Every structure is written in structure tokens, then in C-alpha cells.
Amino acid sequence: MAEVREFNLPDLGEGLTEATIVRWMVAVGDVVAVDQTVVEVETAKALVDVPCPHGGVVTARYGEEGDEVPVGTPLVAVAVAGHAGASPAATAASVASASAPAAPAPAAVPAAEQEGSGNVLVGYGTRAPSTRRRGRVGGPAPLTTPAAAPEPAPATGPEPYGPDPAAATAPAPVRSGAPRHLNGAAGTAPARPTPAPTPPTTTASGPAPATTGPVPVISPLVRRLAREHGVDLRDVPGTGPDGLVLRADVERAVRERSYGTTAPAPRGTAPVHSPAPVPRAAAAPEGIRLPLRGLRGFAAEKLSRSRREIPDATCWVDADATELLAARRAANEGHTAPGARISLLALLARVCTAALARHPELNATVDTEAREIVRLDAVHLGFAAQTERGLVVPVVRDAHARNAEQLTAEFARLTESARAGTLSPADLQGGTFTLNNYGVFGVDGSTPIINHPEAAMLGVGRIIEKPWVVGGELAVRHVVQLSLTFDHRVCDGGTAGGFLRYVADCVEHPAVLLRTL
Structure with a gap:
């Protein structure tokens, strides 16, 4: 006999609370093995393949591609063999021979199974989460029947078009001894007395709008539309049968209020001559709405937090990069193998680590709860990489301990993984300083937003030929603009200016780096 077990979305690390289903690897009825990948999900940081710790036949998939799934909720249900040694084929036959299509409730997992299959998923394995879903105990609470319920107050008039939201919202009490139905009716209660209708009040221009009594509206959509735009339905003349207020009537009232025109008189009244209406522009078309989730949603939340918490400032300087380019060409002479050539980004990263050694105030973070500045020993250098999924910031661990060749290799590896969408959460966390090229x-300058919770970011613009004064004479040189955005809480402008000036000196005279090698 096969038992059905649900596999929940495991904790993917870094405080991630949900993931988006990108692609299902299995379908209902497929036979899966232990630790086989069943779904590919996208978190706010990377694409992750999720393996299932159960082997058997897939009986259900929870969610479609593009749906967001919270951590701890079921992903798939798998029918596993009920006895030891049963093969997946036997399990599939057992499931196929079952007459009831509904999946049974998940059975208790043996102690050996509770430990998980052991396959590591982003450092957390495929063990089930410690929290358990709360089941609903018992049936719905019984309805209370008061001994003597007071009679509801009689209405002020008939309600041929449904209740008015302005009326009392409390439900009518249940009569003792009468069965309560789902629609709120209690048995065969006697009908409420209907008073004689009051003749409408008329004016010189026709009937006056009613101020009391029911509103001739039957559509909840019309009521909601009027509520959202602040339109009093009693002032809207209805064009439907028997004066019924339609959606077009509310939309016309909204437009006329916006453009200052007069609403047409109800049918059956004498027309009122008025000036020709002012031509009005057509309503703006509905825009395209894109969900702010996944990588884009994570970036939006992080950048917004940076703007709220960090009082940032920016300083910049133009530097002559001619000597830096010449040094790079000299270092790459004779190295034609793929991956053997030192990149310009690696040289700039080496300049950053040297500058942070001289100005450690910028390799820091602010603990707002403790009201402390935390200066960090290691430099974990983040760099901006543009991918099809958006902008990501991979992190080079211990960049201060790597030379230019090692930095080049690590930049290439992380960039390739970023473009392929295979970066792990560990590759995107823990940065202490960011280099943004x-x-x-094709732009010269920028004032970027600091990558929270870091304290600074160095921006590098394009290197372009410009007229430059060298030795008192005008020459054409390769010039680059460098900008530093920093957290003004960790340092003042003097420290930030000293950092940026040292970076510019290293760019203009690469031999300055020899003092730190």
C-alpha cells in the first residue's frame, strides 16, 4: 500500500521567505527517485534546483510556473512504498490501481526519514522544516441561538435593489428553534411590514434626488467604484430600468466632476438648456502592471532601505588612466591563453583593497540598534554585474588577500555564473564594499545608491580620450571619472576625499601600488 507524503519548500537561507516557481521538472504520475530535482525556483538572490527527499510517484503539484510559494508550504505530494524494498515501479502500480483519485492524508514519517535524505540544498539539506502546519481540529463552531432575540427594526421602505452599504451591517439574529441557512435566512420568518410609499418631492426642474431610503443599485462593482471615487450614489441619476444606477452612470459622474460639466437629467424630465459641453480629453489608457517580486522586488526593498537609513554623500574626480592602461598591456604581453590576461576590473579592485587598507573607516557597517560603527577586517568586494534577470552584485571573498590574477579569475567565474543564473546565495551575501563599473x-559619472548595509561604493565611468595638460603642455590622454558614494555616519568628507585621491593617484601612477605589494 502506498503512502502519500508532502514535501514542503525548504528554508533557502539568508532570511528568504518565499520563492517563485520557474520550471517544473516532473509531472503528476512521474516516478521520482530520492534527491531527484523536482522543481526550479527563483529566490530574490538566485535560481535554485530543489531536490525531493522522497522516492515514489508524484500525485500532486502545488502551484504553477510563475506562482510564489512561501517557505514551509507544500511543493509536491509523492506516493512512497508502504513496505521496505518496494520499487518505484511497484509503487506506481499501486497508485494506478487505486480507485479514489484523491490523495490520502500524509502518513507519519519514520524517524529515519525525518532526518532527510542528506542531499545538501544551499547549506540546509532536504530535511523537513522544524515548524509544522497547524491542522484544523474539529468542525466549524456551532451557531449560537439566543433564548430571546430582539426583533429587527423595520426598514424605512422597500428594498427592491438590494441593501444599501450605508445601512447597518450587523446580521439579523437567529430565531430560536429555526434552522440557520447559508444565505442567512432563518426558516420562514414573517415578512416585515411595508409602509405606504411617500410621494416624491418635486421641484421646478423635476423630481429632487432622494436623501433617504434605498439606493437603486444592485451591482457590488458599481458600489465599490462609487466608494473608490467618493461618489454619492443618491446624487447619480440612473439610466437603467426603473432608474437603476449602472456602472456607466458612475463613470460619467466621475468624469463630469473632474471636468466640471453637468450630468444629464434623468429620463422623463424636461430638458434643461445649458452651454455646449467643453471638449475633454479621452481617459488615459490602463498601463502595464509588472509584479515587483523576485530579484526586482528584492532590489527595490534593499535600495529603498538604503535611501531611508543611510545619509549618503558623493565626491568625484577625473583621473588620467593612460599609465594604468599601459601597465595592463605590459602585464598581459605574452599571455594569450583564455583567462590568462589580467582584466582592468581586477586592477581597479586591487587599487580599492589598497585604498581600504589606508582608510579602513569605509570598510565598515553601522549597527543602528547598538548605535555603533563596526569596522571590518576582511574586504569582501562586491561588483555590479548586469544579467538578463537584472542587476546582481556577486561578492569576491577575501579580496584583500588576492592578487590581480586571482581577482581576474574570480571575477570571470562569478560573472559567468551570474549570466547563467546559477549563483548561489553564498555568492551574493556578505559584501563589505562595492565596485561599480x-x-x-557608455556613461561618464553616476551617484549610485549604497548597497545596504555597506558604507561606501566606488564608481568608475568610461575611459575616453580627452585633452589633458601634461607637463605644462596639452596632450590627448585617456581620462576616467571616479566617484565615491559614502555613508556620512562612518566618516567625514576628509576621509572620503583622501580615499578617492589615493585611488586616483594609483590610476594615474600605478607604481604607487608597489608600496602595498
Whole structure:
């Protein structure tokens, strides 16, 4: 006999609370093995393959591609063999021979199974989460029947078009001894007395709008539309049968209020001559709405937090990068193998680590709860990489301990993984300083937003030939603009200016780096 077990979305680390289903690897009825990948999900940081710790036949998939799934909720249900040694084929036959299509409730997992299959998933394995879903105990609470319920107050008039939201919202009490139905009716209660209708009040221009009594509206959509735009339905003349207020009537009232025109008189009244209406522009078309989730949603939340918490400031300087480019060409002479050439980004990263050694105030973070500045020993250098999924910031661990060749290799590895969408959460966390080379987009300068909770970011613009004064004479040189955005809480402008000036000196005279090698 096969037992059905649910596999929940495991904790993917870094405080991630949900993931988006990108692609299902299995379908209902497929036979899966232990630790086989069943679904590919996208978190706010990376694409993750999720293996299932159960082997058997897939009986259910929870969610479609594009749906967001919270951590701890079921992903798939798998029918596993009820006895030891049963093969997946036997399990599939057992499931196929079952007459009831509904999946049975998940059975208790043996102690050996509770430990998980052991396959590591982002450092957390495929063990089931410690929290358990709370089941609903018992049936619904019984309805209380008071001994003597007071009679509801009689209405002020008939309600041929449904209740008015302005009326009392409390439900009518249940009569003792009468069965309560789902629609709120209690048996065969006697009908409420209907008073004689009051003749409408008329004016010189026709009937006056009613101020009391029911509103001739039957559509909840019309009521909601009027509520959202602040329109009093009693002042809207209805064009439907028997004066019924339609959606078009509310939309016309909204437009006329916006453009200052007069609403047409109800049918059956004498027309009122008025000036020709002012031509009004057509309503703006509905825009395209894109869900702010996944990588884009994570970036939006993080950047917004940076703007709220960090009082940032920016300083910049132009530097002559001619000597830096010459040093790079000299270092790459004779190295033609793929991956053997030192990249310009690696040289700039080496300059950053040297500058942070001289100005450690910028390799820090602010603990707002403790009201403390935490200066960090290691430099974990983040760099901006543009991918099809958006902008990501991979992190080079211990960048201060790597030379230019090692930095080049690590930049290449992380960039390739970022473009392929295979970065792990560990590759995107723990940065202490960010290097942003926006010159690849053909721009000179920028004031970037600091990557929270870091304290600074160095921006590098494009390197372009410009007229430059060298030795008192005008020459054409390769010039780059460098900008530093920093958290003004960790240092003042003097420290930030000293950092940026040292970086510019290293760019203009790479031999300055020899003092730190």
C-alpha cells in the first residue's frame, strides 16, 4: 500500500521567505527517485534546483510556473512504498490501481526519514522544516441561538435593489428553534411590514434626488467604484430600468466632476438648456502592471532601505588612466591563453583593497540598534554585474588577500555564473564594499545608491580620450571619472576625499601600488 507524503519548500537561507516557481521538472504520475530535482525556483538572490527527499510517484503539484510559494508550504505530494524494498515501479502500480483519485492524508514519517535524505540544498539539506502546519481540529463552531432575540427594526421602505452599504451591517439574529441557512435566512420568518410609499418631492426642474431610503443599485462593482471615487450614489441619476444606477452612470459622474460639466437629467424630465459641453480629453489608457517580486522586488526593498537609513554623500574626480592602461598591456604581453590576461576590473579592485587598507573607516557597517560603527577586517568586494534577470552584485571573498590574477579569475567565474543564473546565495551575501563599473554602459559619472548595509561604493565611468595638460603642455590622454558614494555616519568628507585621491593617484601612477605589494 502506498503512502502519500508532502514535501514542503525548504528554508533557502539568508532570511528568504518565499520563492517563485520557474520550471517544473516532473509531472503528476512521474516516478521520482530520492534527491531527484523536482522543481526550479527563483529566490530574490538566485535560481535554485530543489531536490525531493522522497522516492515514489508524484500525485500532486502545488502551484504553477510563475506562482510564489512561501517557505514551509507544500511543493509536491509523492506516493512512497508502504513496505521496505518496494520499487518505484511497484509503487506506481499501486497508485494506478487505486480507485479514489484523491490523495490520502500524509502518513507519519519514520524517524529515519525525518532526518532527510542528506542531499545538501544551499547549506540546509532536504530535511523537513522544524515548524509544522497547524491542522484544523474539529468542525466549524456551532451557531449560537439566543433564548430571546430582539426583533429587527423595520426598514424605512422597500428594498427592491438590494441593501444599501450605508445601512447597518450587523446580521439579523437567529430565531430560536429555526434552522440557520447559508444565505442567512432563518426558516420562514414573517415578512416585515411595508409602509405606504411617500410621494416624491418635486421641484421646478423635476423630481429632487432622494436623501433617504434605498439606493437603486444592485451591482457590488458599481458600489465599490462609487466608494473608490467618493461618489454619492443618491446624487447619480440612473439610466437603467426603473432608474437603476449602472456602472456607466458612475463613470460619467466621475468624469463630469473632474471636468466640471453637468450630468444629464434623468429620463422623463424636461430638458434643461445649458452651454455646449467643453471638449475633454479621452481617459488615459490602463498601463502595464509588472509584479515587483523576485530579484526586482528584492532590489527595490534593499535600495529603498538604503535611501531611508543611510545619509549618503558623493565626491568625484577625473583621473588620467593612460599609465594604468599601459601597465595592463605590459602585464598581459605574452599571455594569450583564455583567462590568462589580467582584466582592468581586477586592477581597479586591487587599487580599492589598497585604498581600504589606508582608510579602513569605509570598510565598515553601522549597527543602528547598538548605535555603533563596526569596522571590518576582511574586504569582501562586491561588483555590479548586469544579467538578463537584472542587476546582481556577486561578492569576491577575501579580496584583500588576492592578487590581480586571482581577482581576474574570480571575477570571470562569478560573472559567468551570474549570466547563467546559477549563483548561489553564498555568492551574493556578505559584501563589505562595492565596485561599480558603469562605464560599460557608455556613461561618464553616476551617484549610485549604497548597497545596504555597506558604507561606501566606488564608481568608475568610461575611459575616453580627452585633452589633458601634461607637463605644462596639452596632450590627448585617456581620462576616467571616479566617484565615491559614502555613508556620512562612518566618516567625514576628509576621509572620503583622501580615499578617492589615493585611488586616483594609483590610476594615474600605478607604481604607487608597489608600496602595498
